[in-house]
Structure formats: structure tokens, C-alpha cells
Amino acid sequence: MPRRASSRTHPVRLAVALLAVAGALGGGAYLWTTLSDPYRTLAPIDIPTYLSDANSLRGNVYKLTGTIDSQLAWSPTAGRLYSVVADGGKTDVLPVLIPPQFDHVNVQKDQRFTFKLEVGDKGVLTASDMRKI
Amino acid sequence: MKRPLLIAALSGVAATMSPGQGPGSFGGPPAASQPAQAAQPGTTAQTAPAGNSGGGGGESATPKQQGSFLGGDAPMFDPGTEIFTWDGHNWHVTDNRLFQARFEKYLAAPEETTADDKAYQQIIARVLDDLAPGNATGPHIDEAFRLLARASAYDIDARLCDSIGDAVYSAWRSQDNQGRLTTADNALEQERTATEWNAKIAASGLQLDQAPASKDKAAAAAWQQDENQKRDMEMQQYTVRLAEIMTTIKANQAKKELSELDSKIDFQALLVQLFLQRRFQHVLIGTRFYRAVFTDGDTALKVGKEANDLFANSTGMPPTVGTMDSMANEVLRDVREGVQAFEYLLSQNELESASKRLAESFTVGEYLPEIRTLPRVEKRKALQFEKQSDQLLSALEVKDYTLAEKLVTALSTTATDFDTSKATAAIETAKQISAFHLAKARNAAVSGDKATLEAELTAATEIWPRNPALTKAADLIFDQGDVQEKALVDLDQLMSQRNYRAIYDDKMRFIAAVAMYPDRQDQLKKVIDQMATVDTSMIQAQEIAKQGDYAGAWEVVEKTFQKFPDDSKLNELRANLTTEAADFVRTLRTAQDLEQKDEVGSSLAWYLKAQKLYPNSDFAQDGIHRLAKRVLPESS
Numbered sequence: 001m002p003r004r005a006s007s008r009t010h011p012v013r014l015a016v017a018l019l020a021v022a023g024a025l026g027g028g029a030y031l032w033t034t035l036s037d038p039y040r041t042l043a044p045i046d047i048p049t050y051l052s053d054a055n056s057l058r059g060n061v062y063k064l065t066g067t068i069d070s071q072l073a074w075s076p077t078a079g080r081l082y083s084v085v086a087d088g089g090k091t092d093v094l095p096v097l098i099p100p101q102f103d104h105v106n107v108q109k110d111q112r113f114t115f116k117l118e119v120g121d122k123g124v125l126t127a128s129d130m131r132k133i
Numbered sequence: 134m135k136r137p138l139l140i141a142a143l144s145g146v147a148a149t150m151s152p153g154q155g156p157g158s159f160g161g162p163p164a165a166s167q168p169a170q171a172a173q174p175g176t177t178a179q180t181a182p183a184g185n186s187g188g189g190g191g192e193s194a195t196p197k198q199q200g201s202f203l204g205g206d207a208p209m210f211d212p213g214t215e216i217f218t219w220d221g222h223n224w225h226v227t228d229n230r231l232f233q234a235r236f237e238k239y240l241a242a243p244e245e246t247t248a249d250d251k252a253y254q255q256i257i258a259r260v261l262d263d264l265a266p267g268n269a270t271g272p273h274i275d276e277a278f279r280l281l282a283r284a285s286a287y288d289i290d291a292r293l294c295d296s297i298g299d300a301v302y303s304a305w306r307s308q309d310n311q312g313r314l315t316t317a318d319n320a321l322e323q324e325r326t327a328t329e330w331n332a333k334i335a336a337s338g339l340q341l342d343q344a345p346a347s348k349d350k351a352a353a354a355a356w357q358q359d360e361n362q363k364r365d366m367e368m369q370q371y372t373v374r375l376a377e378i379m380t381t382i383k384a385n386q387a388k389k390e391l392s393e394l395d396s397k398i399d400f401q402a403l404l405v406q407l408f409l410q411r412r413f414q415h416v417l418i419g420t421r422f423y424r425a426v427f428t429d430g431d432t433a434l435k436v437g438k439e440a441n442d443l444f445a446n447s448t449g450m451p452p453t454v455g456t457m458d459s460m461a462n463e464v465l466r467d468v469r470e471g472v473q474a475f476e477y478l479l480s481q482n483e484l485e486s487a488s489k490r491l492a493e494s495f496t497v498g499e500y501l502p503e504i505r506t507l508p509r510v511e512k513r514k515a516l517q518f519e520k521q522s523d524q525l526l527s528a529l530e531v532k533d534y535t536l537a538e539k540l541v542t543a544l545s546t547t548a549t550d551f552d553t554s555k556a557t558a559a560i561e562t563a564k565q566i567s568a569f570h571l572a573k574a575r576n577a578a579v580s581g582d583k584a585t586l587e588a589e590l591t592a593a594t595e596i597w598p599r600n601p602a603l604t605k606a607a608d609l610i611f612d613q614g615d616v617q618e619k620a621l622v623d624l625d626q627l628m629s630q631r632n633y634r635a636i637y638d639d640k641m642r643f644i645a646a647v648a649m650y651p652d653r654q655d656q657l658k659k660v661i662d663q664m665a666t667v668d669t670s671m672i673q674a675q676e677i678a679k680q681g682d683y684a685g686a687w688e689v690v691e692k693t694f695q696k697f698p699d700d701s702k703l704n705e706l707r708a709n710l711t712t713e714a715a716d717f718v719r720t721l722r723t724a725q726d727l728e729q730k731d732e733v734g735s736s737l738a739w740y741l742k743a744q745k746l747y748p749n750s751d752f753a754q755d756g757i758h759r760l761a762k763r764v765l766p767e768s769s
Contacts, residue, residue: 051723051742054735069741073761073768081764083741083757093741095734097764123734124764 038131039063039116045125047092054123061128065114068107069093076100082107084115097126105130233523236495240516245289245505253287254502256280257414260294264421274425281418289500293407293415297422300400304426307396314385314392321385325378332371397427398435404457405440411499413461420458468498472507479511484518484548491515518548525556533599534560567597571606578610580649586610620646621653628656631699637664667693667700674706683713684747691752717746724756733760 045062066084072095073081079099086092096115098107107113116129262268263277278301285294400423407415424432432454434441444452448460471494478487491512498504521544528537538560544551570593577585590610593603624643627636636643640661647653670693678686687710694700694707711718724739740756747753762768 051735051738054732054738072737072757073765075765075767078765078767081761081768085745091742091745093738093745095737095741095761095764119734122763123732125734 037114039114039129042116045086045094045117045119047086047089047094050094050119050123050125051092054119057119058121058123059119061116061118063114064094064096064117064125065112065133066094068109068111068113070109071107079103080107084113087112094125097124098130099126099128102127102130105132232492232496233519235499236492237516237519239495239499239504240512240519241509242512243509244507244512245502249287250289250505253284253289256284256287257418260284260418261414261421264418264425266421269421269425274422277418277422289505293410293412294418296403297407297415297419300403300419301422301426304396304400307392308426311392314388318382318385321378321382325375325382328371328375328378332368332375335367335371393427394435397431400426401434401436401454404454405434405436408457408461411464411497413464413498413501416457416461420454420461423454464497465501468494468501469503471497472503475507475515476511478550479514482548483550484514485522485551488515488518488522518544521547529556529559532563532597534563534597535599535601563597564600567593567600567603570596571600571602574610575606616642617646621650624653624657628660633660633664633697634700634702636660637668663697664700667697667703671703671706674710678710678713683710684717685749686710687714687718688747688751714747717743717750720746721750721752721756724753728756728760733763736760737764 042061042063045064046057050057064084064086066086069083069085071080071082077100079097079102081095081097083093084096086094096117097120098105112133114131114133115125115127117125118128120126260277260280263273263280278298281294281298281301284290285292285298400419404416404419404423407413407419434444434452434454434456436452441452444456448456450456471490475487475491475494478484478490491507495504521540525537525540525544528534528540537556541553541556541560545553570589574586574589574593577583577589590603590607593600593606597603620642623639624636624646627633636657637660640657643657647657670689674686674689677689687707690703690707690710694703697703720739720743724736724743727736727739730736737757737760740753740760744750744753744757
């Protein structure tokens with residue numbers, strides 16, 4: 001009797017296929033992330049530099065992603081001042097002034113935001129845009 | 134008893150008085166202290182120096198008595214106060230320097246019991262025996278007179294027997310003169326009779342001329358005149374001689390009377406002198422000789438008025454030789470009794486009374502055998518008591534109450550009758566008052582009242598200069614003063630160095646030192662309050678650190694440090710805690726530095742970071758709040 005051909009998949013092929021699927025998923029995710037960041041063209045703020053000499057960054061625009069820690073002050077005309085724990089370090093907390101044009105955005109503790117920041121006079125970080133993430 | 138004492142005191146004063154020295158020179162100025170009113174018999178009440186320990190202090194009496202012998206009053210002695218009053222001055226009989234010196238010399242002298250002393254007393258006894266009433270016959274009088282010369286050879290007699298013998302001899306010579314004057318008077322009387330007879334004969338044999346005729350009246354008158362002249366011329370020699378004889382007779386009578394009176398006065402003066410010299414044995418010899426020599430029975434004293442008054446006022450009778458004799462005998466008896474009392478009291482260890490009795494007897498009968506023969510061993514006991522008594526008086530006078538107390542104890546031990554009440558009262562009173570002033574001085578020292586301190590110390594010193602407690606208290610107070618001064622200097626120095634920790638560590642010393650300086654008190658109070666705050670914060674920080682909260686401990690210390698940056702202990706703890714909470718401190722200081730540089734954003738970020746490290750940080754919270762206000766000035 002003639003021998004029947006085997007129907008089982010070869011393991012090598014299977015591994016390659018899995019790698020291909022994983023790569024596709026990773027790439028998709030990367031693309032998704034990159035394409036979905038509106039401030040992907042902005043450089044993240046250099047926190048150490050800012051902490052040591054904010055004046056040297058005056059006039060620059062950066063992006064900052066972090067978690068709202070607390071509201072430090074509020075002025076109906078000048079906006080709200082929040083402390084934001086920057087991603088990547090629990091003790092890197094930056095003050096961010098959210099001007100009144102973002103009053104419609106509810107900002108609460110532990111919410112994550114990505115801010116487009118401008119280093120203003122005396123090193124005050126003022127949000128020129130913000131996105132909740 | 135009063136009478137012989139009066140005489141004795143009087144004679145004692147007279148004996149101790151040097152020639153030309155009046156009574157006023159005894160005492161000098163009157164003692165002003167502790168006057169006591171003593172009513173003197175026969176005198177007005179006068180101030181007497183009762184208890185005068187100065188010795189010999191006489192005191193002037195009323196002004197009207199000044200400047201006259203006896204001062205218009207007879208010398209008087211009051212046995213109650215032992216005060217003798219004479220010529221307006223008062224003396225304590227046994228308490229004056231002259232008496233004390235004489236008495237102490239006697240007490241220290243050996244008894245006079247040598248062969249010479251005994252022989253002398255035997256002679257005196259024989260003389261008195263020969264002259265005793267009933268024995269005073271011619272041979273006995275002659276023997277007594279002969280013995281006077283022998284007695285005067287002894288020193289103790291002071292040749293007084295010679296004086297008596299001289300007086301007796303003078304009296305006898307005087308009586309011889311009177312005999313011769315009587316003989317002369319008899320001869321003159323015979324002469325007078327003869328002269329009168331001659332005159333009568335002459336007058337009867339006178340031949341008269343014939344008278345002229347009776348008609349011629351003028352011739353008759355002339356004749357009569359011539360006849361009268363002729364008779365007067367014839368009788369004149371007899372008349373003159375008769376007048377001369379009568380004058381001589383009268384003169385001789387006066388001489389006789391005066392001669393006897395002179396010799397009596399001389400003799401009586403000697404007797405008075407012996408009496409005043411307290412030579413009572415010689416007085417007896419003299420009075421007995423006087424009676425033997427002057428047998429006319431007239432023994433009345435014919436001395437001066439003052440001496441006459443002396444005896445008359447003391448005896449109350451007209452002074453006579455017999456009065457002196459009886460008084461001398463009374464003195465002898467009194468001295469014997471005094472010596473017996475002394476010996477008995479001495480045997481009972483009653484030295485105070487014994488000494489007084491001996492002093493009284495010595496005052497009266499210094500030269501009597503009972504006094505002179507008293508054994509020195511017995512006298513020494515009295516002398517020691519006297520010396521200690523004098524020491525006690527001196528100690529009380531100079532306010533040495535420590536010594537006085539010892540002497541009182543010693544005297545009360547040796548003399549069972551010594552009265553300690555007065556001395557003890559004086560000592561205890563002085564001690565209490567001194568202690569009272571010292572206590573006030575200490576209070577004044579504590580309260581810083583320097584004026585009161587000085588016044589009270591002075592008062593305490595005046596009352597009891599040698600008070601041992603005074604020295605200790607003064608040292609203590611002055612030491613305190615030194616300590617206080619040093620503490621104040623230290624305080625000022627530490628204040629200038631802002632070394633409040635050192636001030637706080639020694640705060641008790643500085644609190645005491647600034648007690649009298651209100652300004653410094655305020656400064657010190659601030660420092661102490663400040664350091665109390667520092668200490669409290671340090672204790673608090675240490676407790677927090679024990680729980681591992683170094684950042685919290687550091688914050689507590691740091692807050693205090695900002696107020697009081699000069700405290701070394703706080704600095705030390707702060708340094709330790711800075712090490713322990715290094716990340717937090719560094720973060721906070723970076724925030725502060727950046728805030729100083731007006732880098733609001735960075736500084737705020739650092740404050741926020743510090744708050745993350747120590748969420749309870751007040752410094753971080755304050756910094757955040759402060760900087761947030763700068764970012765949003767309108768924020769609420």
C-alpha cells in the first residue's frame with residue numbers, strides 16, 4: 001500500500017508565521033501611536049534642563065505628557081495652574097498653566113494629558129494646547 | 134552698821150587721797166552712762182553712778198555744792214547702793230580704780246605673819262593693855278610711853294607711835310610750862326601786894342604845905358593845885374609799878390590757858406588724823422594717852438568746824454575724844470566680823486559675797502591685824518574671782534559677748550552665789566538684737582537694698598562687734614556680691630557674643646544676678662524664652678526623627694534656626710538632620726535658590742518635587758503657594 005502523504009504543518013513555518021503576525025501588529029501599533037500624536041513634531045521638554053535653568057528654554061515650545069497631580073491656583077482671567085507628574089519619573093512634577101481658553105476642558109487629578117507647552121517668562125510653562133489621553 | 138561704814142568710807146577716801154588732791158580729782162568727768170537716782174541720807178537726791186564699772190568715777194552733784202569743802206554736806210554712805218557721797222561727788226565704794234588697785238595689791242600680797250609682825254602686834258597689845266581703863270597708872274603710862282618708841286621701829290607702824298609719843302611729850306612739856314607760869318603768877322601777886330602796901334604808906338606819910346589865908350581865893354586855888362601835883366608826883370612810881378604787875382599777871386593767866394589749849398588741839402588733831410588714816414589701833418592708843426595726860430575731864434574736840442561736823446553729823450553727838458575711841462573700837466569689831474564672814478563664805482564657795490565682805494572690811498580696816506594676817510591662799514581665791522569679774526565687766530563694756538558668756542559660765546561654776554542674771558540678760562539681748570539686724574541685712578542683700586544692708590550690718594556690728602555670725606554673714610553677703618558682679622559681667626559678655634545657649638545653661642545664676650536690675654531682667658527673660666523655644670523645637674525634632682521622619686524633624690529645626698540661627702546645639706542638630714534628609718533638603722534649597730533668582734517656573738517645579746518627597750512639608754507648601762501667587766496673582 002502506498003504511503004500517504006503527511007498533513008502536519010512544519011514547525012519552522014509556523015514560527016515564521018507567528019513572527020510575521022507579531023511584526024505586523026507591532027508596526028501597526030507604532031504607526032497608530034505615531035500617527036495619532038498630534039504633537040509628534042514637538043520635542044519633549046527636557047526636564048533636567050528645565051529644572052536647572054528654565055530661562056535657557058524661554059520661548060521654546062515642547063510637549064509634555066503626564067498625569068494631573070493637583071490644582072495649584074486658579075484665576076478666572078489668567079487660567080488654572082496645575083502640577084503635572086511627568087511620565088517616566090514620580091518626582092518630576094512640573095507646574096503647567098492652563099490658560100482660560102481651555103476652561104472647557106475638565107482637568108482632574110490623575111487624568112493624563114499631553115500638553116503643548118511654551119516656556120514663558122520666568123520659566124512658567126503655559127499650555128498652548130492639550131489633549132486628554 | 135551704817136555708822137562705822139560711813140566713817141570707814143570717809144577714812145578710806147581720805148587715806149587714798151594724795152596731798153593737795155581734792156575729791157573732785159578722783160573721778161574726773163562725771164560718768165554719763167547708766168545714771169541711777171540714789172537718795173542719800175542727809176543730802177538731796179543725787180545722781181549716783183550705780184554699776185559704774187569704769188572705776189573711780191566720781192560724779193558732780195548740784196552746782197551750789199561746787200567749790201566748797203564738803204560742799205555744804207557731810208560725807209555720807211548709802212549701804213544699799215554702796216555709794217559714797219562727799220563734797221558733791223559720788224563714788225561706788227569698792228568700784229573705783231584706786232580702791233581696786235589697792236585691794237588687788239592686798240589680795241596678792243603675802244600674809245603678815247612674820248616674827249616682826251607678831252612682835253609689833255604684841256607691843257601694840259601691851260601698850261593698849263597698859264593704857265586700858267583701870268591700868269593707866271603712872272608706871273603703866275611710863276611703860277606704854279617707852280613702848281611707843283619700840284613700836285615705831287617697825288615699818289608697818291609708819292612711825293605713827295613716834296607721833297603719838299611726840300604729842301604726849303609736848304603735852305607734858307606744856308603742863309610743865311603751866312606750873313612755872315603759876316609760880317610766876319604767885320611771885321607777881323606778892324609783888325603786887327607789896328607795891329600796893331608801899332603806895333598806901335607813901336600816901337599816908339606825905340607832908341603838906343600850910344594853906345594860904347582864906348580871904349584870898351585865888352591864892353587858895355593855886356595852893357590846892359600845887360598840893361595835888363606834889364601828891365601825884367609822890368604816888369606815880371607806885372601806881373605805874375602796880376599797873377605793870379597786874380598786866381603781867383593777866384598775861385601769864387592767858388598764856389597758861391592758851392598753852393593748855395594748844396597742846397590739846399595738837400593732840401586732838403593727831404587723833405583725828407590717825408582716825409582718817411584708818412589707824413584705829415593708834416587712835417585707841419592716842420585717846421587713852423589723851424585721857425591720861427589731860428585729866429581735867431575736858432575731852433571735847435576743838436578741831437576745825439569741818440572736822441567737827443564730820444564727827445557730829447555721823448555720830449549725832451558732840452564730838453569728843455571718847456566718841457573717837459568708841460568708834461575705833463566699833464571698827465575693830467566690825468572688821469573682825471567681816472573677816473570671819475569672809476572665811477565662812479569662802480568655805481561655802483560663795484566667792485561673790487566673800488569678796489564683797491573682804492572688800493568692805495579692807496576698806497575700813499586695811500591696817501588692822503585681822504586683815505593683814507589673812508592667808509594669801511584664801512585671798513587668792515577672792516583675787517581670781519575679782520579678776521574674772523573685772524574681765525566680765527570689761528568684756529561687757531567692749532561688747533565681747535562670746536568672752537562674756539564664757540566668763541559667766543566660769544564664774545557661776547567657781548562662785549555658787551554669782552548672780553548671772555544681769556550679765557546673761559545683757560548677753561542674750563545683745564545676741565538677739567544682733568541676730569535680728571543680721572537677718573534684716575541678709576534680706577536687704579537678697580533684695581539688693583544696699584542702703585539697708587549697710588545700715589543693718591553697721592547696727593549689728595555696733596551691738597556685738599565680735600559676733601562670729603557677723604563675720605560669716607558679712608563674708609557670705611560680700612561673696613554673694615562678688616558672685617553677683619561676676620555674673621553680671623559674664624551676662625553682658627555672653628549677650629554681646631549672642632551666646633544665648635551659655636546664658637540659658639546657667640540661667641539660675643543670671644536670674645539671681647539681675648534681680649536688682651530691671652532692664653537686664655527683661656533682656657534675660659527674652660533670652661531664656663528664646664532658648665526655651667529652641668530647646669522645645671529640638672526635643673520635638675528629636676522625637677520626630679526617632680520615628681524616621683527626618684525631613685519633618687529637619688523642618689522643625691529649620692524653622693527655629695531661621696529665628697535663632699546662633700544656637701550651637703540647634704546648629705548641630707540641624708546639620709545632623711540635613712544629612713539624614715539630604716534629598717529633601719537639597720531639593721528644597723534648590724527651590725529656594727531659584728526662587729531667589731526669580732526663576733519662578735523652575736523654583737515651583739522644585740518645590741513641587743520637594744513636596745513629593747515630603748508631602749507634609751510646610752516649606753514646600755509655602756513655596757508653592759507663594760510662587761503660584763506670582764504666576765496667578767489674581768488667584769484666591
